[in-house]
């Protein structure tokens with residue numbers, strides 16, 4: 107029996123993860139080859155959620171396409187329209203009124219808060235801290251309530267329009283926003299306690315999914331994942347747009363907070379928690395300095411469509427979504443009232459590049475953490491993977507998840523907690 | 524070694540549930556009876572929490588005020604509007620709708636005699652419980668039921684189930 | 685990098701004759717460009733000289749050879765689906781079924 111096991115461990119086994127996998131909110135496939143506990147070869151296959159949405163957009167008019175882009179992803183349901191309106195405004199030469207710019211910034215930051223808290227919950231779940239998952243998601247309700255009050259719905263806000271926004275932020279909303287800011291200031295301190303100073307969380311995420319600065323640059327990693335590796339990249343800082351141009355946004359990097367960079371999952375947590383605080387500051391600045399004025403540059407949609415039909419132009423819009431930069435390219439050729447070319451590059455498109463190198467040499471129990479680390483969003487990109495054990499049996503999600511949970515238990519015992 | 528997370532968990536255990544309460548604590552044996560009891564005032568249930576002001580629910584359509592400009596069809600991202608040429612009105616499929624509210628924004632509406640400003644033909648209601656087994660059920664199609672229409676839209680006799 | 689307004693984005697644009705769709709790869713300089721190059725390759729049919737991983741990225745593995753969804757000069761956006769998908773007749777013929 108023992109001999110049997112040894113001979114088997116020296117063999118290589120293939121572990122497929124996905125296309126449907128509970129660690130993933132969306133479909134992608136990762137084929138990992140394992141030797142004992144170590145992953146020795148990985149292959150990432152994506153494309154399972156490729157819906158040809160860009161083609162649908164090229165058949166519709168610009169307003170329809172804008173709302174189609176909102177449906178690319180539920181969690182980033184502001185990021186895609188944001189990039190799309192930025193690109194369209196560049197192509198058409200429309201300048202949104204200042205008040206609209208501030209409102210857009212506020213909504214985008216609210217979305218960042220809810221997305222980051224969601225990520226914290228997902229990572230906690232992956233390492234077996236389910237109570238923390240429920241606790242973080244409870245915290246997330248507050249920002250969703252505020253978004254619901256401002257925009258009418260919890261997700262899919264239907265807020266943006268080429269040349270402005272559709273709804274105003276009223277006095278009552280500002281009160282709710284201020285209340286929310288106080289709530290999250292307190293919650294962020296608690297989150298720092300729970301995540302950053304917890305010995306088990308530290309043991310489980312330190313040195314896992316370690317991404318070096320050099321590799322991050324080479325693989326075009328963007329967003330919080332790149333910032334966790336110590337790169338100062340942030341579209342809000344590098345090419346500011348809308349209200350970010352008035353605010354001195356600086357990329358949040360671990361070296362400014364802790365003095366050192368590891369680029370591991372712990373640093374990613376750190377970056378995301380501090381970014382929540384940064385977002386609160388941005389929202390506070392925006393509501394204190396909100397200019398008065400119109401909401402839409404061209405208030406009449408029919409007039410807007412006519413303008414588009416008469417204009418030729420192309421534009422690239424970049425927005426710092428919660429997961430990284432989302433880029434839309436739009437081209438209008440003056441014959442249709444919609445884009446003739448529309449291309450979307452979502453943050454996960456580039457961030458998934460790092461799964462291969464990161465999974466190499468990782469333990470099987472760490473796979474969920476590595477996968478969750480970049481906060482993949484496959485509807486945006488269109489996604490990782492399954493694992494077979496030593497007998498060639500396919501491990502399902504629950505087994506992998508259990509392995510991950512067991513590792514946490516082991517560490518708990520080792521630490522004597 | 525107790526960690527901060529443990530204290531938090533224990534505190535959580537002692538708190539009231541954070542989520543909105545269900546109408547009743549346990550699933551009733553007989554739902555119809557429970558509803559009747561509530562109607563008679565013999566029982567109280569937890570009322571649903573109100574939706575916010577700007578909520579976008581099922582579309583309401585007032586064919587009287589529709590001028591047949593077809594703007595809503597132009598902007599609708601989901602193609603949830605259908606043009607009925609005979610009566611020059613629209614038919615709205617709720618199942619296709621994605622509740623963006625663009626059609627409401629764009630609708631010009633009509634000024635009835637005696638009014639100072641036009642009133643839109645479309646508006647968003649707060650109705651959101653729209654689940655149904657049949658995607659073409661009457662509840663999910665909003666259409667004009669004027670006299671001209673009633674011929675094409677003869678309801679099946681009511682004894683048919 | 686790292687300062688406000690510090691990023692300059694550069695767009696390079698060049699024309700490649702349709703008869704000779706080959707450009708050199710930049711994956712040796714920037715590993716991450718592999719995703720983009722693979723996408724361009726499968727969607728437009730542009731070959732990248734030196735690109736190692738040539739598997740399809742978004743399209744399924746059994747996508748018909750020589751059909752490229754982004755080539756708008758060959759077919760409009762409207763009939764992309766008709767153009768790029770195998771017809772039922774084609775699939776049946778391949779399976780050896782006769783469609784009577």
Ligand code: SF4
Nearest residue numbers: 599620621623624626
């Ligand atoms: S709410 Fe939006 S999706 Fe629904 S009918 Fe109106 S425009 Fe179409």
Ligand code: SF4
Nearest residue numbers: 589590592593595630
């Ligand atoms: S519902 Fe409104 S927008 Fe639609 S056709 Fe009638 S008047 Fe025009």
